[in-house]
Amino acid sequence: MNNIFTDNIKTIEFDALIIGGGGSGMRASLELAKSGLKTAVVSKVFPTRSHTVSAQGGITCAIASADPNDDWRWHMYDTVKGADFIGDQDAIEYLCSEGPKAVFELEHMGLPFSRFENGRIYQRPFGGQSKDFGKGGQASRTCAAADRTGHALLHTLYQNNVKEGTNFFNEWFAVDLVKNSKDEVTGVIAFSIENGEVAYLKAQATVLATGGAGRIYASTTNALINTGDGLAMALRAGFPAQDMEMWQFHPTGIYGAGSLVTEGCRGEGGYLINKDGERFMERYAPNVKDLAGRDVVARSMVLEILEGRGCGEKNDHIFLKLDHLGADVLNSKLPGICELSRTFAHVDPIYEPIPVVPTCHYMMGGTPTNINGQAYTRNNGQDELIPGLFSAGEAACVSVHGANRLGGNSLLDLVVFGRATGMHIQQELKSGGGVDSSTKSDINKSLERLNALNDSTSGNDPAEVKRELQECMQNYFGVFRRGEFMKKGLDQLSEIKEKVDNLHLKDKSNAFNTSRVEAIELQNLFEVAESTAVSAYIRNESRGAHARDDYPDRDDENWLCHTIFDPLTKEVSKRGVNFQPSKVEAFPPKVRTY
């Protein structure tokens, strides 16, 4: 793989190219494959190994099954409030109103949802859900396939892509975007992990559907593959990222292992206790207790631990109590959790509580897009679409989750916006849209990083640098943040940057060389971590998942806005939040309590 230039690699041409074979990527590809456009999915793992597979509790959507009077507007209200009012309301309206269509389509494709006695899809309560705009009590709005909803969804999407004959480049790794002189995106440079073949995959539309990047933290529920590859490619190409300070810490990651324990456990009636056996959420969220927003529950848990009421020898975790639900409920509704808990916590939830701790879970930020999945950049304080570039799912920031995502909304996000992106690309390309070609030197530019790594003869060990990066993010940009600490973190990041720029790839072989993949992933993680750190340091308030010790209050006067990180200047600017839904009145900001 030495000295790769445009002249010695293949160009393979498509109408639409999707980077990432998870839920949003495969929902987009399904739409496009059905339309007859020449479509390909590039996935660094076989698609059913994507992280969507780990989603457990369900997909939140007002399909009016548990409650025939349920209304998407109530779901919209909950989502706006959950987002602490910096979610774009046009996008949230689209998410919640289109949601039922997207969920019924999944059912028609064969997704094995659990069922109620009347044969309709089973729905369970999740955190932050209400009826009648917060006035009618707890809602049950999360559609579930036991506690394996992500697995069922991802496999169903893959199966339907097989049915439609989608092209898959499985175990191919996308390295960098290719741009032409007009700054339009014309595809990616990618290589086959299996044999090292490098190719320019050229496309009229390139969709980043690469998911999250939870691996910037030392402790995360995310798969090892969640390294923010798409977002990092966009940043390196000079395109901005939005709301990168907003990272969700899930209240219940298994202590020590990080594996996720679904919020559905608390939806089914489980609750958190401290070392005294006290159900402490009654103090922090008297109305909905353990089903408050995830940010609220995670902070409450950290406070309990900091105040010495944590469980275990080191008083450093919390217990999730489920045994009172009984073996029948646990085996039928939460079988996967029982399995995970026995394997990773050595605890059987039928008899004992599960040790849990808030764990990095979800990236609310990402490449900014509109509701058609079109990515945009900023020009003189205005949004400007990037021709040829799209994004959907966790990699994108559309923004429906604002400062805090509600449980069950990520699966809905990826099917609704994967679908919308596919529909829009179809429309655009069929009406003659597209991009100009890139020149050889444009393409060579996107090969530089791969060549540099292949040419490295000395430098830093990627595994060591990765550990340093993850510890830095964990220490300085975790659940609670403070200016002076974040400053230290930023200083440390600039030292890490030098190391990341000088990695040594010892193994230069071509056949299934996972160390090459891991070195590129580390570079991607750094891009995401840097944008996170810079954005977090700037936002001088506490909102949603971004909790500052030194600015404990929400500040709507100055910070009712998105942050936009510019990778070229490393500076952050503000962008207004959309308060213009088309079918309902906007929900104005108010104090957020549960």
Add this chain to the structure above:
Amino acid sequence: MFGKKLHVSLYRYNPEEDKFPYMKKYIIEKPEKDIMVLDLLHLLKEEDQSVSYRRSCREGVCGSDGMNINGKNGLACITPISSVIKKNSIELRPLPGLPVIRDLVVDMTEFYAQYEKIKPFLQNETTAPEQERLQSPEERDKLDGLYECILCACCSTSCPSFWWNPDKFVGPAALLQAYRFLADSRDLKTEERLEALSDPFSVYRCHGIMNCVSVCPKGLNPNKAIGEIKSMLHKNKKDIIASDRI
């Protein structure tokens, strides 16, 4: 477990450098606490960047890291080393029966081809209702133990019938999925699905050896599903003969 050395014998093969595969010995400090086999591989990889294996979710749901651990197929990420160590040693090999790409990474093309062959998607060409198709909890219960498959290939690659005829015998993993759609009250292609499986190889090469059941990391039972398919095939054949007589 303190202070003792752990002997790891790892299957190594890099097609660019090695004429033949070989077993490489690594001797490491035995970890203080019990770790998973996948964590053990991470330790080896830190020592030797060139060690290659697949991994993703690290919690037993993505199916990437199926391998042969001390002679038995399993997922590295949910197999504690304490459960497999014999005489302070552990032997790791790729899944048997499939071509090796490198080290623990096998070429799964044949495995996926069998999966695609059984048409692993719901077939129902009636007009879909505006809402979901209804399914009773009892009908839905029939999919339990089937849909949870993670395509790790531990079962098919432990099956002598699949080793022998990977191109003609569908294998336990894909047959489990074949039955998942046969058992789904919403699927309307039962006849066609059975017809496609009625040759002497697709299903009937299963001789009930049961390796699939003993290795499945998700506790599923492909053998039982294959038995159900065989019953359906027999019943179908009888029905056809009966209708011929009329």
